[in-house]
Amino acid sequence: MKNQTKAKINKGFYSSLKISSYICCGIALTALVGVILFVMIRGTGHISLQLLFGDPKDGDTILPAFLGTLRLVAVSILLAVPLGIFTAVFLVEYMRGKGKLVRLIRLTVETLAAIPSIVYGLFGYLVFVVALSWGYSMWGGGITLAVMILPTIVRSTEESLLSVPDSYREGALALGASKVRTIFKVTLPSASSGIVTSVVLAVGRVVSESAVLILTVGMVVNKIPAALTEPGTSLALDIYYFANFGKPDEAAATAVVLLLFVLALNLLAALCGKLIRKKYGDNA
Amino acid sequence: MTMTKRSIYSFISARDKVMKAIFAFAALFSVLALITITVFLFAGGLPFIFSHGDTFWGVVWDVHSELYGIMSMAVATLFVTALSVIMGVTVGLFTAICLYKFCPKKAVAPISxxxxxxxxxxxxxxxxxxxxxxxxFIRDYVSPNGVGYGILSASIVLAVMILPTVVSVSLDAMRAVPKNYFEGALALGATKEQATFKVLIPSAKSGIFAGAVLATGRALGETMAVIMVIGNSPEMPNSLFQSVRTLTANIALGATEMTGDAATALIACGVVLFVFTLIINLTFALVGKNGKDKKGAVREKSNKSKNK
Amino acid sequence: MKEFDTELGISVTGCNLWYGELQALKNIDMEIAEREITAFIGPSGCGKSTFLKTLNRMNDLVENCRIEGRFIIGGVDIYAKDTDVNLLRKNVGMVFQKPNPFPMSVYDNIAFAPRTFGIKKRSELDEIVEKSLRRASIWDDLKDRLKKSALGLSGGQQQRLCIARALAAEPKILLMDEPTSALDPISTGKIEDLMSELKTELTIVIVTHNMQQATRIADKTAFFYLGELIEYAETETLFTTPKDRRTENYITGRFG
Incomplete structure (x- = not known):
């Protein structure tokens, strides 16, 4: 008898855990979907031609931010992608993923990945704004962001390269291809779907980042920068600016644009992956 | 014909060497970047920490009276991080459990x-x-002092922000647990709930913990989301509804306006924050290692039983 | 370095090979004649594949691998300092146990080697692709799917594609490491026929687990055991009147 009641209580306890898991799932979905819905509902109505493409002299516009975001993406991706891919190639193809040097580089990359973005911002501020006395500039922001996304690209490229079967490398070398040719014509293309996904994710991080930019590109929201040596702004930074200066509607509208941007990037990543898989067959 | 082939080849092997050097240089660059970041931070911050040791570890941050104490902000950082991680990880973990075991199968893929x-x-x-x-909402319905900006708001925002990370890492951890663990428990007469909470979760705990550590890192390092809701008064936290300032917020707010000692103090804040993240990163590395060892052992065991 | 002379075979003297501390090949001397099929047989781990791989220096890729001896192929000392490994591998092609087409189109797979050697003109490449596929007797199967991924082919087709890919480099010698062990009997038959045709132009060295295969196609057969070359003779002689006890035990199925 006693055992039976105990078992009943026990069952009740686990059922209550199950119920709480439903509740938590509900809370999580409400919160997350709530964020999106809130932004969409609040912001969509406030998107106007002036806000999107207007002249900064006529009122609030995110055109400078849009162009700034594109420039930051261009600078940081052009710097970080070759560097990151080459680092991964060195680790996997030349060091066979083993040894002291590899461990040192991996540890460094892991540590870089864990540094909070504001520390990168501080670093960019100290190096580019102060030490090199460039002042706030797109260059400084772009380079700082490049260092920030480098770990992401190195790690996922490394993983993709490690998943390329050795038989591909052997096949190419046995045909008389040099090591470099094997890497560029066989190994990297076979790993390309993973690499492309990681690059798109890195673009996503650049687009989302704002803390780094406050300290490196400044927050000049009403002027389209004439050159990369000038200060500027980005979409994420504009949201902060609008929210902080009592314009939550404009902030929400900018957030809608930024969300669509991020969504488009995710779709692009999925599409690229699909196309590459189609081109190179099933296991690429 | 033989001549041209040979000359192509000597060119190719020279190119091979050049490319190897380029690859090696790229790899060393990331090491160089970390060294540069560390040197700039520590060279800028450490002398200040030592020369202003008494006030730096104090609770008063007041630029006008040249007092640069970070203690209240360090405590606020840890407080907000802990609170958001407790909320985010609890909700996230239960959400992952619900998605993995109790949710209708058709809904799982779209939700994840x-x-x-x-x-x-x-x-x-x-x-x-x-x-x-x-x-x-907090100002109007929850807060006793009529202030919305503060610790609770910031913690809720951060908790929501880290939810996706917690959910997806926990889901992966549970998916990695061999199916026969769960089925074995069911075969012994456990209910689905008992099997989930007594067998599945403990088997996945190292992965779940790793996810929690990752989420802690994100919450600790977050700047902008926090600045916008925490109020930013550099005070010692003693209530959930109080406006405080985190280290990240302090750096972002101050760096563009301050000069001299005040700016150096911010670099020192960066050093403290850097050390915090290093500690978390180290924990993560250790947990990851243990988790792997355990999983390896589990795999070996299951292989052995298969062979029998 | 000297050019490979097509009229000379392979000559190996005093070959020793270690993987770390483990000696995998012991004092092997061997002459392999040109335009013949030579088969290497022996139980697993006897060193036959390892020896095959020393002939186009694929063992260079293995860590802690140390090689001794004199290897002359087509009149060239292949381990000499000024020997270009890539040029060696172009001349000494290799087909692997498991088909390993690159994840690209059939066309790009075949064109890989010619492109490596600087051929860029489309018309030239088209010609090489067709010729190589015809030599591997798979042109009729694949001529309509040159642009399709090579990974979509069946195992037998993939292996013949890999042979065609190796032929596109115009090698003088073709090394085959158990090329049919992953294939069904029909595909195996096709590849054996193919080898018999190819030997009019090429020297073929094949490692095989299958003694019937050796008797069907090989002119000469070498028996390896525990890293040593035990016996090497005309195939018929080796299988009918083996001189060594160990060879006899192996071919009569008493071990291995």
């Missing part, structure tokens, strides 16, 4: 896609949401 997508939302949008929705 959605959650992965949400992981990519810029933090400043979470901040905006907090500022426009959570802060007024």
């Amino acid at each position: 896609h959605l959650i992965n997508l949400l992981a990519g939302i810029p933090s400043v949008i979470y901040g905006l949401f907090g500022m426009v929705v959570i802060v007024p």
